[in-house]
Amino acid sequence: MKTIKLNSSWLIFFVALIFMLPYSAEAQRMRHSSGNTRTNQNISKQNTQQNKSINGGYQKSTSRDKTTNTPTNKTSTMDTKNKTNVSTNDKDARVNDNVSNVDRNRDNVSDNMNDVNRDRNNINIDNSRDVNINRDINVDRDVYVRRPVAVYPRPPYTFGGYHYYAFHPYHYHPYHPFYWGPAYHPWGFFVAVIAVTAIVVSIDNQEYHYDEGVYYQQSGSGYTVVQATNGATVETLPSGTQTIVINETTNNYYYGGTFYEKTDSGYTVVPPTAGSVVENLPEGGEEVKIGDVTYVKLGEVYYQPIEKDGKNMYEVVNVEKVESSKG
Amino acid sequence: MKILTPLTVLFFLINFQMIAQESDYDTTAILLLDRMGEVIGDLQSCSFSVATSIDHAGDEIGLIKYFIVHQVYMSGPDKMLINSNGDKGHSGFWYNGKQLAYYSYSENNYALIEAPSTTIATIDTVNKTYGIEFPAADFFYPSFTDDLIEHNDQIKFIGKSKIEGKVCFHIVAKNKDIVTQIWISDDAFFLPVKLIVSYNDKIPNTQYEATYSDWVLNPVLPSAVFEFTPPAGANKLRLIAK
Numbered sequence: 041m042k043t044i045k046l047n048s049s050w051l052i053f054f055v056a057l058i059f060m061l062p063y064s065a066e067a068q069r070m071r072h073s074s075g076n077t078r079t080n081q082n083i084s085k086q087n088t089q090q091n092k093s094i095n096g097g098y099q100k101s102t103s104r105d106k107t108t109n110t111p112t113n114k115t116s117t118m119d120t121k122n123k124t125n126v127s128t129n130d131k132d133a134r135v136n137d138n139v140s141n142v143d144r145n146r147d148n149v150s151d152n153m154n155d156v157n158r159d160r161n162n163i164n165i166d167n168s169r170d171v172n173i174n175r176d177i178n179v180d181r182d183v184y185v186r187r188p189v190a191v192y193p194r195p196p197y198t199f200g201g202y203h204y205y206a207f208h209p210y211h212y213h214p215y216h217p218f219y220w221g222p223a224y225h226p227w228g229f230f231v232a233v234i235a236v237t238a239i240v241v242s243i244d245n246q247e248y249h250y251d252e253g254v255y256y257q258q259s260g261s262g263y264t265v266v267q268a269t270n271g272a273t274v275e276t277l278p279s280g281t282q283t284i285v286i287n288e289t290t291n292n293y294y295y296g297g298t299f300y301e302k303t304d305s306g307y308t309v310v311p312p313t314a315g316s317v318v319e320n321l322p323e324g325g326e327e328v329k330i331g332d333v334t335y336v337k338l339g340e341v342y343y344q345p346i347e348k349d350g351k352n353m354y355e356v357v358n359v360e361k362v363e364s365s366k367g
Numbered sequence: 368m369k370i371l372t373p374l375t376v377l378f379f380l381i382n383f384q385m386i387a388q389e390s391d392y393d394t395t396a397i398l399l400l401d402r403m404g405e406v407i408g409d410l411q412s413c414s415f416s417v418a419t420s421i422d423h424a425g426d427e428i429g430l431i432k433y434f435i436v437h438q439v440y441m442s443g444p445d446k447m448l449i450n451s452n453g454d455k456g457h458s459g460f461w462y463n464g465k466q467l468a469y470y471s472y473s474e475n476n477y478a479l480i481e482a483p484s485t486t487i488a489t490i491d492t493v494n495k496t497y498g499i500e501f502p503a504a505d506f507f508y509p510s511f512t513d514d515l516i517e518h519n520d521q522i523k524f525i526g527k528s529k530i531e532g533k534v535c536f537h538i539v540a541k542n543k544d545i546v547t548q549i550w551i552s553d554d555a556f557f558l559p560v561k562l563i564v565s566y567n568d569k570i571p572n573t574q575y576e577a578t579y580s581d582w583v584l585n586p587v588l589p590s591a592v593f594e595f596t597p598p599a600g601a602n603k604l605r606l607i608a609k
Contacts, residue, residue: 094441095487098408099509100401195428200498200609212474214602327604329469329478331498332455334604 184340185356188315189287198362199331205358207315208346215327215336215345218320220280220296223252226323227297229265231256243272253278253295267339268298268309275306284316297322297338312341314358321354392516396524396538400512400549402557408509412442412588416581417502419453422573430571437502442588447486449501460501461595462489468595469499469606476602477595498609502577506559515540519547527553530560530578544568558582 188207196203197210217226225231238251249256249263255272256263277293277300284292284299293300293307299316300307325338336343336354343354407413416438423431435453440446445464451457456473467482467489480497482489487508490501508514515522519540528537528550535550536557545568550561564575597603 092411092443093408094410094413094444095408095507095509096444096485097509098401098404098511099513100404101510101513200607214475327476327602328607329476329604330607331609334471334474334476 184311185358186311186313187358188313190315192358196358196360197331197333199333201362203358203360203362204330204333204335204342204344205314205360206344206346206355208317208344208348208355210333211345211347211352212334213345213347213352215321215325217323217325220253220278220320220322223254223278224296224322225254225265227265227267228324230259230262231265232262234263239274241272241274243269248272250274253281253298255298270309270311273303273306273308274300277307282318284313284318286313286316292316294318297324312356314356316356317346317348317353318343318356319351319353391521393523396522396540397512397516399524399536399538399551399557400515400522403506403551403559404509404511406557407506407511410441410584412440412585414438414440414581414583414586414588415503415579417577417579419502419575419577421575424569424571424573430573435502439503440588440592441486441507442590442593444485444487446588446590446593447489448593451502459595460499461593462486463590463593463595466595467493470595470597470601474602475598475600476604477597478604478606479595480606496608497606499606503559503562503579505562515547518542519545531580533560535560556582556584 188205190207192205192207194207194209196205198204219226223235234249234256235251238249238256241248241250241255246257246269248266248269249258250272255266255268257266277295281293281295281300284294286292291302292310292313293302294312294316299310299312301310321336321338321343325336325343327334328337328342334345335357336345342357342359344357346353346355416436418434418436421433421435423433433454435451435455437452438450440448445462447460447462449460451459456471458469458471458473461468461470462482464484465482467480468477469480470477480493483492490504490507493499494501494504505511519542521542522538522540525537525539527534529535530550534553536553538549538551540547540549544566546565548561548563548565549559552558552560559579561579562575562577566573566575
């Protein structure tokens, strides 16, 4: 009898446990099932009665089940821990993926250049070729901005996984393209004839015609102004060229959106050095808003509007991925 | 005695289960949050002010606090206007159900983005794609309470407190990285009064604070106010995805 009594009590216990366990383990699921119904009702309500609601009507899941609910990945103020990167197929996203100076993907660069080509009336400007053209100086064709010599005195502006370094504080002024003179033409400009003083510059089996700081490439029955190719060397620079001090021993020279460095054979086109300050930018750039800051993007280079000596100017920005941050 | 043993175990198990559930999510807090969500979900239009402060952590300088005041107008499921003025300049957003326009009064430039067909979808998409934060957006998600539960380990009703002279219900939600404090008005409408989000996963710890005021429920807002026309001379710019 004793044994039977014990078994009965334990039987009660196990029966109760059986009823309790599913409740504890699946109570949320049960309510979730109910919640689904409610959700459906809510959706129905949303489509009919509450279609004027500012948010479509409140939706309350009765399940309240953390483990069974699918994360929404909502990127609200409170929910940053579950943020995921949104992959967009538009041009903006691709361009942004390629702003790093240190981690460029050749295909992406090509994509970018295609974008540039499209914007520039299908002019063939292919700077993505990886040809080592070391004349007197080392010019890496895949580098769009050289890193600065000095250390930045201020923290970078950080947005979307990239640091944007500048020596000067942001000071917005509208982008107005500058024209260097009657001989100057912006990228994409078409001319039927070029000046007889133009010289031929060959690089990477491509032939360019250079005159007064402007590079032309034959297209159809005339010539189209193109972006200067890194490594191209010319003997003289036009008047109006700005000298930029890089360090004690090196100067850069700036004209029409192109940077040069003095070499034994003349002036060689180089990528701009981050921190370089220029007074004017040519046509062909566009203002882009990155978070709170408006930059001018010219080719693959970002320029930050700044104020220096009471004048509106632009500084070449050093863009680095957050992971490879160096300041 | 031997019969009581399993029943005692059962009793403790039931109690343990109840305590375990209560320790996660306070039913009072959930009730208050639901009430707030229901009121917001029933609104056909609204306007309010929200004053925000945001901490930005510099590498060397440390925390810098920025203050912005926003005027928000929402009408139906597909109209929104936000006018923001503060340390980051003066700007506005216009959403008309098809397009979201951004305009900077400070810089006189603007950008246009094709937008989804509802305000909530637009807020969500634009935030994810461009990193643009809309003030008070959290409270307008139709599944606000569910989302809060989903992303927090604890939600507690702390008690009543006064915010700027108004009696409020004080609720705290917490996960290992973020502590969210919400104050809901103790009146007929249960509207949000204050929000503080403390990020403990960042060094130094940063904080986002928003104080809501001047709520107007179901005002008549003409559709024209949600349409944007670029001012003369304004530069068009492109928003870069994050």
